[in-house]
Amino acid sequence: MTDSTLLTVNGLQTAFHTEEGAWLAVDGVDLTVKRGEIVGLVGESGSGKSVTGFSLIGLIDPPGEVVDGQVLFNGTDLCQLTEEQLRQLRGDRIAMIFQDPLMTLNPVLKVGEQMMEAILTHYPETDKAQARQRCCDALAQVGIPSPESRLHNYPHEFSGGMRQRVAIAIAMLNKPELIIADEPTTALDVTIQAQILFEMQKLCREQNTALIWITHDLGVVAELADNVAVMYAGKIVEYGPVKDVLQQPIHPYTEGLLNSMPGSAQPGSRLKQIDGMAPTLTGREQGCSFRPRCPYAHPSCAERAPEVSTLGTRQFRCYFPLLKEAN
Numbered sequence: 001m002t003d004s005t006l007l008t009v010n011g012l013q014t015a016f017h018t019e020e021g022a023w024l025a026v027d028g029v030d031l032t033v034k035r036g037e038i039v040g041l042v043g044e045s046g047s048g049k050s051v052t053g054f055s056l057i058g059l060i061d062p063p064g065e066v067v068d069g070q071v072l073f074n075g076t077d078l079c080q081l082t083e084e085q086l087r088q089l090r091g092d093r094i095a096m097i098f099q100d101p102l103m104t105l106n107p108v109l110k111v112g113e114q115m116m117e118a119i120l121t122h123y124p125e126t127d128k129a130q131a132r133q134r135c136c137d138a139l140a141q142v143g144i145p146s147p148e149s150r151l152h153n154y155p156h157e158f159s160g161g162m163r164q165r166v167a168i169a170i171a172m173l174n175k176p177e178l179i180i181a182d183e184p185t186t187a188l189d190v191t192i193q194a195q196i197l198f199e200m201q202k203l204c205r206e207q208n209t210a211l212i213w214i215t216h217d218l219g220v221v222a223e224l225a226d227n228v229a230v231m232y233a234g235k236i237v238e239y240g241p242v243k244d245v246l247q248q249p250i251h252p253y254t255e256g257l258l259n260s261m262p263g264s265a266q267p268g269s270r271l272k273q274i275d276g277m278a279p280t281l282t283g284r285e286q287g288c289s290f291r292p293r294c295p296y297a298h299p300s301c302a303e304r305a306p307e308v309s310t311l312g313t314r315q316f317r318c319y320f321p322l323l324k325e326a327n
């Protein structure tokens with residue numbers, strides 16, 4: 001761990017318990033995030049992105065359970081903290097932004113009241129007038145016009161895009177060291193999405209806040225992130241600097257995701273889909289989980305799941321990596 005390391009996740013496993021047994025939605029995730037770094041966590045639906053995000057901050061409820069691993073935040077293992085200790089961290093040093101801003105916002109309280117509460121819960125000694133000013137500044141920072149009067153509005157009085165900006169403003173209020181954002185712009189139109197990405201990136205850079213941005217959209221990752229972790233069937237199958245991973249994917253799954261991105265095909269030609277479906281929790285294969293869909297699969301891929309291999313700044317889980325140029 002270097003001084004600039006903020007978060008180190010080691011061998012994180014999260015299971016959902018059913019009558020048939022425990023199924024691993026997160027299956028051995030390792031991840032390091034530096035202060036101020038923006039990491040994109042991408043993968044198809046069901047790959048385990050949200051469960052990973054929730055597991056990091058102790059928000060997994062039964063029948064789910066973090067069954068193994070460490071989440072070291074500034075060296076403290078969050079998996080060992082009590083619910084009360086976690087509550088103190090959340091909304092202060094670590095914040096979460098959800099796809100639906102109403103998961104953060106209380107519909108029956110005015111935005112100003114909720115913002116004040118977000119400050120005063122963690123810092124009760126704060127002067128009220130100063131706290132109010134901070135709320136105004138936070139709304140202005142995320143591009144909400146007339147913030148002073150907007151403090152008196154209820155969440156339903158904001159448009160979807162503005163409501164998400166309010167949720168982001170609340171997340172940023174106590175200047176967190178880490179924000180975990182789970183598809184916060186997926187429901188918004190592309191222009192608003194682009195504005196919010198730009199503003200989040202700017203704010204995180206200014207405040208040296210690290211950001212884990214969960215999305216299924218590699219285009220968003222390309223715009224926003226420094227590094228990208230590609231998730232498949234509960235594992236990070238490829239990790240590295242965004243430019244390198246997008247220009248020269250090493251894992252066949254990443255290559256498949258890139259080929260299925262709008263804009264990757266020649267005009268008039270069809271986008272290439274990845275064959276087959278992402279496996280369900282209970283339908284995962286022995287060996288490499290991507291094998292049934294992989295154009296390069298070899299019988300030996302069925303034997304054992306590949307461990308993590310490292311090549312410079314890149315990491316991948318594959319026995320037959322796409323290393324054409326590197327060879």
Ligand SMILES: Nc1ncnc2c1ncn2[C@@H]1O[C@H](COP(=O)(O)OP(=O)(O)OP(=O)(O)O)[C@@H](O)[C@H]1O
Pocket residue numbers: 016025043044045046047048049050051052063064216280281
């Ligand atoms: N409460 C739950 N009970 C049982 N299984 C669950 C629960 N929550 C998630 N899962 C399962 O865990 C796996 C990972 O789900 P997760 O929500 O993390 O996927 P995701 O990558 O975030 O997908 P999406 O892009 O659709 O949001 C899925 O197979 C899902 O069905």
Ligand SMILES: [Mg+2]
Pocket residue numbers: 049050051182
């Ligand atoms: Mg999700």
